[in-house]
Amino acid sequence: MPALRLLRPDRETGVRADEHRALRLWLRLLTCSQLIEREVRKRLRGRFGITLPRFDLMSQLERHPEGLKMNELSRLMMVTGGNVTGIVDQLVKEGLVERLDEPSDRRAWRVRLTRAGDKAFAEMARAHEEWVVELLAGFSRRESDALMQLLARLKRSTLENS
Amino acid sequence: MPALRLLRPDRETGVRADEHRALRLWLRLLTCSQLIEREVRKRLRGRFGITLPRFDLMSQLERHPEGLKMNELSRLMMVTGGNVTGIVDQLVKEGLVERLDEPSDRRAWRVRLTRAGDKAFAEMARAHEEWVVELLAGFSRRESDALMQLLARLKRSTLENS
DNA sequence: GGCAGATACTTTAGGCTTCATCTATTCAGG
DNA sequence: CCTGAATAGATGAAGCCTAAAGTATCTGCC
Numbered sequence: 001m002p003a004l005r006l007l008r009p010d011r012e013t014g015v016r017a018d019e020h021r022a023l024r025l026w027l028r029l030l031t032c033s034q035l036i037e038r039e040v041r042k043r044l045r046g047r048f049g050i051t052l053p054r055f056d057l058m059s060q061l062e063r064h065p066e067g068l069k070m071n072e073l074s075r076l077m078m079v080t081g082g083n084v085t086g087i088v089d090q091l092v093k094e095g096l097v098e099r100l101d102e103p104s105d106r107r108a109w110r111v112r113l114t115r116a117g118d119k120a121f122a123e124m125a126r127a128h129e130e131w132v133v134e135l136l137a138g139f140s141r142r143e144s145d146a147l148m149q150l151l152a153r154l155k156r157s158t159l160e161n162s
Numbered sequence: 163m164p165a166l167r168l169l170r171p172d173r174e175t176g177v178r179a180d181e182h183r184a185l186r187l188w189l190r191l192l193t194c195s196q197l198i199e200r201e202v203r204k205r206l207r208g209r210f211g212i213t214l215p216r217f218d219l220m221s222q223l224e225r226h227p228e229g230l231k232m233n234e235l236s237r238l239m240m241v242t243g244g245n246v247t248g249i250v251d252q253l254v255k256e257g258l259v260e261r262l263d264e265p266s267d268r269r270a271w272r273v274r275l276t277r278a279g280d281k282a283f284a285e286m287a288r289a290h291e292e293w294v295v296e297l298l299a300g301f302s303r304r305e306s307d308a309l310m311q312l313l314a315r316l317k318r319s320t321l322e323n324s
Numbered sequence: 325g326g327c328a329g330a331t332a333c334t335t336t337a338g339g340c341t342t343c344a345t346c347t348a349t350t351c352a353g354g
Numbered sequence: 355c356c357t358g359a360a361t362a363g364a365t366g367a368a369g370c371c372t373a374a375a376g377t378a379t380c381t382g383c384c
Contacts, residue, residue, distance in 0.1 A: 021306050022298040023291050026198055028313045033195035034240065035317060036188055039324040041372095053340065070363060078196065083341055085364055090339085107349045107362040129185050136184040138319045143312060144183050150309045151190045155197060157300045162201040203342095215370065232333060245371055247334055252369085269332040269379045 029154075036135055043131055048124050053077075055128070057087050058096065058113060058121045067100065067112035096120060191316075198297055205293055210286050215239075217290070219249050220258065220275060220283045229262065229274035258282060 041052045048055075060076045061068060070088070074081045088111055091097035096117035102108040113121065136144070203214045210217075222238045223230060232250070236243045250273055253259035258279035264270040275283060298306070 020291075021303065021310075022295045022301070025298060025301075025306055025310055025313075026294050028310060028317070029191070029195050030199065032313050032316050032320065033191050035320045035324070037192065038240075039320070045372095051339070071361085079340090080342055081363065082343085082365075086340075102362095105350075105362075107347095109363080129182075132188050133184045135320050135323045136187060136316070137323055139184070139187075139316070141183065143315065144187055146308070147312045147316070148183075148187055148190060150305060150312065151187075151194050153305065154194050154298070154301070154309070155190070158194065158197045158201070158297050161297045161299055162197070207342095213369070233331085241370090242372055243333065244335075244373085248370075264332095267332075267380075269377095271333080 036132070039135060040128065040131060044124070044128070047127065048120075050124065053079075053083075053087050054091055054096075055121075055124060057084070057091065058117060059125065061097065061111065061113045062118065062121050062125070065112075067110040069102065069108045069110060071108075073111065091117070198294070201297060202290065202293060206286070206290070209289065210282075212286065215241075215245075215249050216253055216258075217283075217286060219246070219253065220279060221287065223259065223273065223275045224280065224283050224287070227274075229272040231264065231270045231272060233270075235273065253279070 037052070044050050044052055044055055056077055057073060060073055068076070070081060070084050073088070074084045077084065088097060088099065092099060095114060098112055098114050100110040100112060102110045139147075199214070206212050206214055206217055218239055219235060222235055230238070232243060232246050235250070236246045239246065250259060250261065254261060257276060260274055260276050262272040262274060264272045301309075
């Protein structure tokens with residue numbers, strides 16, 4: 001999560017000055033995202049002793065009480081399969097998640113929250129949402145809607161051009 | 163860089179439905195940021211064989227031709243000092259950066275781009291900016307200005323409330 | 325001068341992440 | 355059935371990142 005600074009103005013970079021706009025926009029986006037993410041990580045760690053990736057994985061499972069296969073988790077979390085293996089291993093060790101055999105495919109697992117995991121997640125999710133509401137306080141509904149729309153367009157532009 | 167999904171609607175989370183807005187906003191922000199970052203990392207790796215943190219560190223140095231101390235790099239990059247130690251070590255090994263003695267303080271280093279580092283960075287920065295311009299294509303000046311302003315407010319709100 | 329606390333940096337342990345590679349299983353055509 | 359390709363997941367190496375602890379140096383105060 002770096003904070004790129006590429007705006008030294010006295011250097012010719014080969015694109016028009018007007019286009020520095022795109023670079024500035026991306027850097028500011030990154031900064032905002034990092035500020036919130038950093039704070040959330042810190043609070044998850046301090047209050048619940050959990051990491052953001054583990055919380056994220058549990059949140060996926062909470063939305064799918066029937067369980068998810070490893071590759072489904074990988075897709076939903078947008079990380080590689082090997083990464084999911086490690087995070088699930090940790091959560092299993094902590095008793096928050098369980099690996100069940102998938103009868104229809106002996107290569108696969110069905111990963112589910114345990115009862116303890118479900119209970120723990122409910123509490124963490126409540127706190128997490130409170131934190132985010134708090135961090136974004138002072139953002140009016142109008143502003144927040146405008147930002148949502150612009151970000152939707154940004155997402156589309158990025159997907160189309162990558 | 164996870165992709166949190168916390169919006170299962172049929173679960174009581176303890177905050178009003180209206181406030182899910184904040185959560186959705188943060189998740190979308192995270193997604194956008196990840197999409198761009200992922201693409202930039204991939205291209206830096208594929209075309210220049212460099213990582214984003216190393217590129218970031220070099221970009222800080224490029225803006226400060228007189229060199230930076232380790233703790234200044236740490237502050238600018240928003241990462242811990244130990245992290246900077248590792249990244250500088252790598253870049254020194256690659257000959258892109260050099261550690262000079264700081265005469266006024268024997269505890270400190272002055273880190274600078276080498277001539278080779280400066281040359282390499284110029285080329286990478288040019289490509290990097292082109293990529294970002296490309297990814298954000300189709301964003302009008304008006305939209306981009308509006309987004310910049312909203313993100314500035316978001317940054318301020320986050321800083322004030324964390 | 326000398327000492328206590330602060331500062332600059334490094335080191336270590338633990339965790340996340342990717343890519344490349346590996347094993348086991350499934351699937352599709354013959 | 356059998357075999358080759360695809361798929362599910364695990365593993366290992368390398369890199370980024372943090373927090374905590376350690377070393378060396380500096381600074382301010384007596």
